[in-house]
Amino acid sequence: MHHKSLTNEQVRTLIAKGKLKDTLFQALGIIFLAIGLVVIFLLVSDMIMRGSERLNLEFFTNFASRRASQAGILSAWVGSLLVMTVTAFAAVPLGVAAGVYLEEYAKRNWVTEVIEINITNLAAVPSIVYGLLSLGIFVYAFGFGQSILTAGLTLALLILPIVIVSTREAIRAIPAMIREGSMAVGATRWQTCRYHIIPYAMPGILTGVIIGLARAIGETAPIITIGALTFIAFLPPLPFTEISPGVNAGLFDWLMSPFTVMPIQIFNWTSRPDPAFEVNAAAAGFVLMAMVLTMNGIAIWLRYKMRKNIKW
Numbered sequence: 001m002h003h004k005s006l007t008n009e010q011v012r013t014l015i016a017k018g019k020l021k022d023t024l025f026q027a028l029g030i031i032f033l034a035i036g037l038v039v040i041f042l043l044v045s046d047m048i049m050r051g052s053e054r055l056n057l058e059f060f061t062n063f064a065s066r067r068a069s070q071a072g073i074l075s076a077w078v079g080s081l082l083v084m085t086v087t088a089f090a091a092v093p094l095g096v097a098a099g100v101y102l103e104e105y106a107k108r109n110w111v112t113e114v115i116e117i118n119i120t121n122l123a124a125v126p127s128i129v130y131g132l133l134s135l136g137i138f139v140y141a142f143g144f145g146q147s148i149l150t151a152g153l154t155l156a157l158l159i160l161p162i163v164i165v166s167t168r169e170a171i172r173a174i175p176a177m178i179r180e181g182s183m184a185v186g187a188t189r190w191q192t193c194r195y196h197i198i199p200y201a202m203p204g205i206l207t208g209v210i211i212g213l214a215r216a217i218g219e220t221a222p223i224i225t226i227g228a229l230t231f232i233a234f235l236p237p238l239p240f241t242e243i244s245p246g247v248n249a250g251l252f253d254w255l256m257s258p259f260t261v262m263p264i265q266i267f268n269w270t271s272r273p274d275p276a277f278e279v280n281a282a283a284a285g286f287v288l289m290a291m292v293l294t295m296n297g298i299a300i301w302l303r304y305k306m307r308k309n310i311k312w
Contacts, residue, residue: 051283053283071277076260082148083155085152086152086156091159091209092163096205102116127221134222155219179196217291228259237257
């Protein structure tokens, strides 16, 4: 078969068409990105303008109140921090260990494939399902009640698939020569993971952990399902402080304390008919957004420091 060769003019025309398509696609991408950024900017600006009058010290140090001008988020932001602490301590070690095992130790067979498929599917399960699961297991079966411990474990289940998947992806990105070089000098598989694989993969693992925690801190449905309080005017007991005459709180008594979190407080205020509570909700929304951005900022800084110290 004889192919007709293209002339120089035809080649130039094809190249020009390709460049035009690239330019149009790039322009569309920039337009859509600009639209998204403008929408986000308008929403955040409106939230800040509406809630700026309530962003003062009293807003952070006052408990919830039936009077909008006196209501604060003390119990909500403290509750969010405590719940996130439990979530991190429960999900991160378990998720990282599971990811390392599946990637470095598990044999490739049908059992492993079923586990991997289920982990991937669990990452897309609606959060309300985790709330119903925790209600049956942690609240009723284990008897943890409607406590900080239950909330932390519920959100830990929610982000566990994200941590496992991000851990595995971070480990896969490490060159095979790292493993081969370590084992060539006599290191065991655990020593290779402990001193090479995990440290090199830590920036990627940290990214997944922060993404998971950022999702968890804004979840409302599973927290409502397990019975978070919408109005709370006290803090969990501090360790070793007196909670009743002659009785001191233990080190972990706060785990079983009733709680509320920032999304629940915002939900409570937005459901009230008084417009003044909408101002409080806007201010609390800005605080929640600032907490998420702070977590992401810390993650970016830690990831930069870790990558800077890694020597391939």
